Amino acid sequence: MDIKDIIIIGSGPAGLTAGIYAGRAKLKTLLFTGLPSGGQLTLSAEIDDFPGFPEKMTGPELIKKITEQVRKFDVEMIEKNVISVDFKKRPFTIKTDNQEYLAKAVIVATGASAKWLGLKNEQELIGHGISACAVCDGFFFKNKIVGVVGGGDSAMENAITLTKYAKKVFIIHRKNELKAAKKLQEEVLNNPKVEFIWRSIVSEIKGKDSLEGVYIEDVNSKERKFLDLDGLFISIGYKPATDILKGKLKLDDNGYIKVEENTKTSVDGVFAAGDVCDTKYRQAITAAGLGAMALLDADKWLREKDKQN
Numbered sequence: 505m506d507i508k509d510i511i512i513i514g515s516g517p518a519g520l521t522a523g524i525y526a527g528r529a530k531l532k533t534l535l536f537t538g539l540p541s542g543g544q545l546t547l548s549a550e551i552d553d554f555p556g557f558p559e560k561m562t563g564p565e566l567i568k569k570i571t572e573q574v575r576k577f578d579v580e581m582i583e584k585n586v587i588s589v590d591f592k593k594r595p596f597t598i599k600t601d602n603q604e605y606l607a608k609a610v611i612v613a614t615g616a617s618a619k620w621l622g623l624k625n626e627q628e629l630i631g632h633g634i635s636a637c638a639v640c641d642g643f644f645f646k647n648k649i650v651g652v653v654g655g656g657d658s659a660m661e662n663a664i665t666l667t668k669y670a671k672k673v674f675i676i677h678r679k680n681e682l683k684a685a686k687k688l689q690e691e692v693l694n695n696p697k698v699e700f701i702w703r704s705i706v707s708e709i710k711g712k713d714s715l716e717g718v719y720i721e722d723v724n725s726k727e728r729k730f731l732d733l734d735g736l737f738i739s740i741g742y743k744p745a746t747d748i749l750k751g752k753l754k755l756d757d758n759g760y761i762k763v764e765e766n767t768k769t770s771v772d773g774v775f776a777a778g779d780v781c782d783t784k785y786r787q788a789i790t791a792a793g794l795g796a797m798a799l800l801d802a803d804k805w806l807r808e809k810d811k812q813n
């Protein structure tokens with residue numbers, strides 16, 4: 505069977521950038537895009553912070569451009585999900601629903617996804633008032649009224665970021681205490697723009713083309729009230745796409761791939777890049793940077809292995 509130098513799993517900014525670098529390094533490369541392809545950026549209605557693109561651009565447009573750049577090089581792309589991996593022996597085996605592939609090295613760039621509330625209208629309004637990332641989208645809410653759902657660190661960080669732009673930030677939390685770090689709590693509690701709505705959940709999202717507001721329900725009394733909002737930032741956590749890697753690579757308690765020296769996983773020859781191993785930055789540009797780093801590390805590793813053989 506044909507053995508690839510490298511198999512890249514994922515077609516978000518991390519996987520695609522690894523693909524560009526692999527193509528330029530003239531490695532025999534296969535990239536599985538996953539389904540749907542393109543990753544989280546395909547949910548973004550406007551990208552303002554990716555260098556090199558001063559014009560207004562949507563997430564799907566940016567992904568299309570990066571994909572075109574990958575296609576300039578000799579990189580085979582297959583629009584399928586990987587359903588299992590065998591990292592016990594080299595070459596590594598990667599399986600899709602109907603075929604097995606072999607590779608000397610692998611880059612896992614399967615990303616993560618924000619957890620959403622699962623309410624009607626929510627998915628349709630992502631990028632039109634609903635978001636999960638204040639660093640990405642907070643800028644679009646200058647002098648607006650926004651809500652943040654959650655009580656952990658990422659909710660507080662989102663709220664702090666939003667206070668730079670919005671005139672009012674409501675934090676909607678189902679408990680009457682926060683689980684965020686004390687320092688973050690203090691910063692939020694002392695900010696005059698922030699108002700807490702305790703022991704409450706968002707029970708309904710209103711809006712057709714853009715968010716109009718939400719119904720808040722008191723968890724005890726079940727009393728509902730309408731909250732007029734321009735933006736709603738769901739901050740209830742992320743889920744890394746690592747189900748196929750359980751028992752194959754070392755993962756942390758939340759399921760993220762554990763890496764050393766930036767991109768090395770617990771298996772020699774398997775590298776990771778992007779949101780699947782980054783719980784801190786979660787940006788397109790940092791994922792792309794990690795994709796480049798993973799490929800450079802993998803390329804060096806392949807050359808060293810070649811010398812040894």
Ligand SMILES: Cc1cc2nc3c(=O)[nH]c(=O)nc-3n(C[C@H](O)[C@H](O)[C@H](O)COP(=O)(O)OP(=O)(O)OC[C@H]3O[C@@H](n4cnc5c(N)ncnc54)[C@H](O)[C@@H]3O)c2cc1C
Binds near residue numbers: 517548615
């Ligand atoms: C609504 C929204 C707006 C955002 N806006 C911005 C912004 O304005 N600026 C910014 O910098 N960042 C933004 N982000 C964050 C940014 O999108 C992520 O940080 C970035 O996409 C992470 O890239 P990644 O390549 O690591 O993973 P992802 O983008 O998550 O891509 C993962 C890829 O892996 C694939 N995959 C998963 N499992 C498998 C499998 N088993 N087999 C094959 N493939 C698989 C998926 O299909 C996908 O192609 C936003 C995120 C969201 C959700």
